[in-house]
Amino acid sequence: MKFLKRLLSNKLAVLGIFFILIFLLASLFAPLIATQDYSEMDLYNVLALPSAEHLMGTDEMGRDIFSGIIYGARTSVLIGVSVLLFGGLVGTAIGILAGFFEGKLDMVLMRIIDTLMAFPSILLAMFMIAIIGTGLKGAIVAVSIATVPRFARIVRSSVLKTKKNEYVDACRVLGQSNMKILFRHILPNGMAPIIVQATLTFSEAILIISGLGFLGLGADPMSAEWGAMLSNARAYLMTKPHIAIFPGIAIAITVLGFNLLGDGLRDTLDVKEY
Amino acid sequence: MEEILRVEKLEKHFIKETGFLKKEKKVFKAVNDVSFHINKGETLGLVGESGCGKSTTGRMIVDLIQPTSGSIFFEGKNIADRSRDRKSQLEIRKNIQMIFQDSYASLDPRLTAGQAVEEALDIHRIVTGKKEKREYIEKIFADVGLQKEQIDRYPHEFSGGQRQRIGIARAICLQPKIIICDEPVSALDVSIQAQIINNMEEIQKKYGISYLFISHDLSVVKHISDRVIVMYLGYIFEEASKEELFARPLHPYTRALVEATPSTNPDLPKRNKPALKNEIDTSLIGVCCPFANRCDSVSDICWKQEPSVTEAADGHKVRCHLYK
Numbered sequence: 001m002k003f004l005k006r007l008l009s010n011k012l013a014v015l016g017i018f019f020i021l022i023f024l025l026a027s028l029f030a031p032l033i034a035t036q037d038y039s040e041m042d043l044y045n046v047l048a049l050p051s052a053e054h055l056m057g058t059d060e061m062g063r064d065i066f067s068g069i070i071y072g073a074r075t076s077v078l079i080g081v082s083v084l085l086f087g088g089l090v091g092t093a094i095g096i097l098a099g100f101f102e103g104k105l106d107m108v109l110m111r112i113i114d115t116l117m118a119f120p121s122i123l124l125a126m127f128m129i130a131i132i133g134t135g136l137k138g139a140i141v142a143v144s145i146a147t148v149p150r151f152a153r154i155v156r157s158s159v160l161k162t163k164k165n166e167y168v169d170a171c172r173v174l175g176q177s178n179m180k181i182l183f184r185h186i187l188p189n190g191m192a193p194i195i196v197q198a199t200l201t202f203s204e205a206i207l208i209i210s211g212l213g214f215l216g217l218g219a220d221p222m223s224a225e226w227g228a229m230l231s232n233a234r235a236y237l238m239t240k241p242h243i244a245i246f247p248g249i250a251i252a253i254t255v256l257g258f259n260l261l262g263d264g265l266r267d268t269l270d271v272k273e274y
Numbered sequence: 275m276e277e278i279l280r281v282e283k284l285e286k287h288f289i290k291e292t293g294f295l296k297k298e299k300k301v302f303k304a305v306n307d308v309s310f311h312i313n314k315g316e317t318l319g320l321v322g323e324s325g326c327g328k329s330t331t332g333r334m335i336v337d338l339i340q341p342t343s344g345s346i347f348f349e350g351k352n353i354a355d356r357s358r359d360r361k362s363q364l365e366i367r368k369n370i371q372m373i374f375q376d377s378y379a380s381l382d383p384r385l386t387a388g389q390a391v392e393e394a395l396d397i398h399r400i401v402t403g404k405k406e407k408r409e410y411i412e413k414i415f416a417d418v419g420l421q422k423e424q425i426d427r428y429p430h431e432f433s434g435g436q437r438q439r440i441g442i443a444r445a446i447c448l449q450p451k452i453i454i455c456d457e458p459v460s461a462l463d464v465s466i467q468a469q470i471i472n473n474m475e476e477i478q479k480k481y482g483i484s485y486l487f488i489s490h491d492l493s494v495v496k497h498i499s500d501r502v503i504v505m506y507l508g509y510i511f512e513e514a515s516k517e518e519l520f521a522r523p524l525h526p527y528t529r530a531l532v533e534a535t536p537s538t539n540p541d542l543p544k545r546n547k548p549a550l551k552n553e554i555d556t557s558l559i560g561v562c563c564p565f566a567n568r569c570d571s572v573s574d575i576c577w578k579q580e581p582s583v584t585e586a587a588d589g590h591k592v593r594c595h596l597y598k
Contacts, residue, residue: 166379170444173336174394175367177360184393185382 006268013264019257027073034067038224047240056246059232065243069250071224076206076254079140083205084198087144091151092194098152099159100182110156113149121146122208129217136219139212146208147201154197158190165189192269196262203258210251226251275313278484279335279370279452284308284344284354286330286508303559304330306508308344309583312452317478317485319499319516321492321531323554327508328488332454335486336372349451368398371445375457377437381429387415387440388425391447398448410447417480418443419473435466439473446477452484459494471498492535496520501589504528507556507564510583514590524592526569563595571596 007013026033035055042054042062050057056065094113098106116124121143128142162168163186171181206226212218213227214234221228226247233244286305292298305327312318322328333339335346337353346354353366374380381390391411395401401410412422418439429437438458445453455474459467475498478485489495495502496516503513504527512525523529530550550568558564566576573595581595 165382166374166376167382169333169338170372170374170380170441171382171393172338173367173370173372174444174448175364175397176393188384189382 003268007264010264010267012260013268016257016260016262016264019253020261023073023254023257024077026070027077030070030074034064034070036064036067038063038068038071039222040064047236047243049240050242057240057242059229059243060236065229065246068224068229069226069246072226072229072247072250073254075136075219075223075225076209079136079143079209080202080205082140083144083147084201086141087147087205088151088198088201090144091148092155094148094152095155096159096182096187099156100163100178100186102160106156109152113152116145117149117153119146121204122211125208125212126215126217129212134217136209136223136225139209139218142212143205143208147205151194151197151201154193155190158193159186162186162190192265196266196269199258199262199265203255203262206251206258207255275316277311278314278349279486280309280311280345280347281331281335282309282345282347284331284334284346285342286327286334286339287342302556304508305334305341306559308505308508308510310503310510310513312484312486313500314451315478315482315484316500317487317498319495319502320486320488320505321490321495321502322505324490325554326505328490328505329456331505332372332456332486332488336370336454337366338372364398368448369451370454371448371450371452372454372456373438373441373445373458375460377434377441377461378429380441381437383429386426386428387420387432387443390429390440391415391444394444394447400448411443414443414447417446417477419469433466434462435470438462438470442470442474442477446481446483449481450483452486455485455487457489458487460489460491467494474498492531496535504531507554507559509564509593510591511565511594512590512592514587518587518590522590524586524590524597525594526571526596527565530570 048058098109124146125142132138210227214231219225229247290300563576
């Protein structure tokens with residue numbers, strides 16, 4: 001409770017939470033909020049400016065941009081959650097193994113992670129897509145793999161640090177098993193940097209997948225995905241900029257929200273890593 | 275008297291790999307040729323300056339550090355090599371417990387005092403059942419001088435002395451036969467030190483536990499111990515009963531230590547001469563007498579040869595060239 005109070009006294013973090021709430025509500029109640037189905041084309045109103053009928057105007061195929069953004073929030077949640085589930089879990093597992101057992105295992109795992117880390121994540125993701133193939137699934141897998149190294153590093157350092165606490169020695173003396181020491185003592189006490197990293201990864205995943213979508217490597221251009229929408233708008237950037245502006249704002253606000261929350265959490269949890 | 279723990283020729287060499295591709299190896303001999311025993315229900319004091327290997331010795335006994343060589347016999351069985359099944363491993367763990375110096379660091383901040391003790395009970399299935407466990411913890415808390423209302427509080431809500439009592443409760447709840455006390459009162463105020471020490475003595479009487487009491491504080495060791503060993507740079511310099519050691523210290527190092535202990539009598543004349551000259555020199559380990567550079571009775575042989583242990587009187591052992 002004390003922690004929540006401290007977090008809420010951080011104005012930027014509150015702003016972040018506010019943005020995230022908008023984003024989550026939009027994705028949760030998308031069919032209720034959206035004025036129409038995104039795939040519905042209004043061919044009489046192609047590239048229309050914002051109006052009462054189309055709140056944010058329409059794109060080159062007459063699709064309602066407002067609805068696209070609302071449904072796009074769902075896609076973004078899917079992206080964020082799946083990247084966290086795949087990349088976050090794998091990275092955490094590697095970090096735990098390396099940090100807890102150290103020695104040769106640590107050495108081998110960390111050199112692999114170092115190699116992965118040497119590539120910028122977007123480059124790594126493009127490389128993976130070249131193997132897996134384009135599309136949202138491919139992009140998610142690619143970004144998941146790209147997030148593994150940083151998670152592994154942060155979890156490893158957190159485990160290494162928490163492990164040195166004397167209460168871990170005390171548990172050993174009591175005869176506690178490695179597994180219980182890890183899951184009952186080390187992980188809960190070393191959770192703070194992992195949580196911060198999770199929030200930041202969520203926004204980064206959205207950003208990278210939008211970037212891939214913009215490059216035509218991500219989601220199907222017909223789907224409601226912010227990056228794909230931006231990519232479609234590219235051709236009309238000079239004449240009808242609103243097609244690009246609204247998805248751009250959606251991406252910016254969501255990413256900003258998660259980043260602000262992440263920073264707020266880091267300050268509140270007093271995390272020195274990252 | 276029945277012997278409970280015997281340590282024979284215990285050694286710990288820390289190896290630090292340095293240089294390109296870790297080709298160079300630096301060996302630090304932290305514990306050298308340490309042998310002693312502890313009898314049932316007695317307290318063996320282990321004194322020495324910081325870095326003399328006394329904590330390392332304690333940690334080897336509880337298997338937090340693997341000895342380089344040597345044997346540790348618990349009730350006659352060698353436990354130094356612990357590659358055996360978990361069940362017998364747990365049996366040893368249950369019987370040899372430890373109290374740590376830093377009471378705050380040795381308690382998980384996320385567990386309440388009661389949960390810390392309960393964890394120990396759960397590992398060894400000492401008592402089962404929610405109600406029974408609660409009653410048992412209340413009983414143990416009473417033994418260490420804590421209120422039962424404090425069971426559900428978190429470590430940060432306690433004072434240093436009270437936290438150390440939680441540490442003691444966690445150690446004695448398993449009803450061990452021996453407890454390694456690694457500077458248990460060094461971080462506490464003098465007034466609190468006395469309370470904790472007295473409490474530990476009560477517990478010892480009640481449960482018949484043996485203590486290995488590690489400390490750098492001679493006056494505390496003098497109070498609680500039956501016998502005392504003095505360590506310097508990983509070697510045991512002297513071993514004797516408490517009375518014998520303080521009345522008739524043989525080793526020049528022990529003499530200096532005993533003389534340096536502050537007196538509680540303000541009328542005694544002040545000593546002006548520094549107790550010991552020079553600093554600890556680790557490069558002397560394994561070469562000659564490690565104390566040669568600081569000793570006031572040093573002679574030629576001290577620089578040439580390592581001293582061996584001689585029994586100067588009954589139960590009074592000393593490692594010094596002066597006593598041959």
